[in-house]
Amino acid sequence: MVNRHHGLRAQEVAKLAQVPRPTAYRLLETLETLGFLALGPSDDKWRPTLKAKSLSSGFRDEAWVAQSAMPWMMALARGILWPVDLVTFHSYAMVVRESTHSHSPFSVDVGMVGRAVPLLLTAGGRAYLAFTPETERVAILDVLRESPRPEHVLARKPAKLSEMLDRVRALGVGFRTEGYRTNTSSISAPIVVNGRVIACLTIIWIKSAMQFEDALERYSAPLHDACGKIADSLRDCGAASDEAAAQPGVMGAAPAMTVRADEPPAAN
16 A cells, blocks of 8 residues: 555555554554664655565565665765755656755755656756766657757757756766756766666755855765765665666656656646
8 A cells, every 4th residue: 555655644544544543553663663664754654665675566666765865865964954855767857756855954945755846957857867878868858859848948959958968977966056946056966876877866055055166065075975875775775776677767768658748847
């Protein structure tokens, strides 16, 4: 049930299972004790852990986030104080899978988990495009060029897009300094396992509080360090290969996706 619904809160479990809420809490806590569920720190939803994968081949790709990524995200966020988001590619956008916004004293964007943000206009999307294998990048951009949506205009400007992606690779991080969400800036680094970008980790700060160059110098190294530790954790548990196989758009499969690129991301 929890797996099928991409995570559930205790009251939702009680309603769906038609049991009293205290009973639902006890069942969820028992499964947590056994290592099959974990409680998401940002949205109070219970999700299956990597251990639950052994029970079923239907284990969803989001499940590794809370167990493998969130501890390193929290450690990074405690050190820099600014919020950190974990995003993955889905339906020609980047989806916020987990976030430390609710734990940051400087957060300006709460309730971001589950939201889709534009691929070409965000640091995470640019990092994903710059560091993903060329076959997948070409397939994604082929679709975006046909999209009439304003957030995809850059896909029809190959010289400008190529210059931007080259700068991302030179800096080692995706970046956003203007345009989308004008009051903040961000940098993002890829989490790479077996040559595939599994997700991207993004640091967001208030633009007026810090110059981009200062943030890049201060946060680039700890951001990459956190990405490396998450990647190591995924390799250790063997989740990354399954994530890459299940994640839409990986292995150059973007055009086969059923969601159109001209459908808007969720409002932010």
